[in-house]
Amino acid sequence: MGTDANPPAANTMFTLQSLPLQLKKIERLNRIALAAEEGARVYPVYEEYWVGDFYKDVARGIELGWAYACGEEVAAEEVKECQATLEDLNDYYSEKEISILQQAVSAVLFLLRSLTTDEESSIQAIEGAIWVGQGVAQAAEDMANEFEHSPPPEVAVDEEKAWQQRALNLAETWEGPPHRRMFEPLSPKPPTWLSDWLTRTADSRGTIE
Structure with missing residues (x-):
């Protein structure tokens, strides 16, 4: 288990330029764990938006990311299959211009793309997960x-x-191997922005088949 559950706050927030530099300082599996947690933070938006059974594929992508980060055996073929499904969903919501769902799926797609031994590609994918995580928060607030x-x-x-x-x-x-609860001390769940979205859109979210 890690020993630094409450790290000191940073003096400045990361920027487009500083983010990749900070990610390079982080152990590879810790980075992937962070991307998995970001996917889990935005996932309820997708689950609550009444999208039939597709939420299971998005949840599956998050679990594959966490399993990989935690050193569990993950079949490359399963990752590839899940990624293909989410790419189709991403394209569909992009075509339908449903930004909140497109970005929620994108966060998990970036997570799956980070499961590579290519350091640069993995870091770029995690950057993408972080930025679209903010995009989901903004889209939820806008909605x-x-x-x-x-x-x-x-x-x-x-x-x-x-x-x-x-x-x-x-x-x-973080010291020691990543685990699924490592980020829990950082903030309550769900995020405030998500609770606000759930409350204020309770009677207005549409159904998508």
């Missing part, structure tokens, strides 16, 4: 604001980015 005449100040992206920086700090200083 909620459509049904709120006096919406609260926009805080979703700031909240998600602050969590991501804490997660980066933890992953960089």
Whole structure:
């Protein structure tokens, strides 16, 4: 088990330029664990958006990522199959211009793409997971604001980015093998932005087959 469950807050938030540099300082499996946790944070958006049984494929992608990060045996063919399914879903939601679902699926797609021994490709994929994680938070807030005449100040992206920086700090200083609960001390679940979305869109989320 890791020993640094509450790392100090960073003085500055990561930027487009600084993020890859910080990721390079993190052990490979810790990086993948971070991407898996990001996928798990945005996954409820997909699950709650009434999308038939497809949520099972998205959840499967997250579990494959966690299994890989935790050193469990993961079949390359299973990763490839899940990735192909999510690529089809990603294309579909992109065509339908349903940003919140497209980005939620993208976060898990990036996670699966990070399961490679190619260091540069893996880091680029994890960068993608982090940025689309913020995109999901923004899309959720935008959607909620459509049904709120006096919406609260926009805080979703700031909240998600602050969590991501804490997660980066933890992953960089983590000692021992990753495990599925390593990020739990960083913040309550679900994120505030997600709870807000669930509450304010409860009667308006559509069904997608």
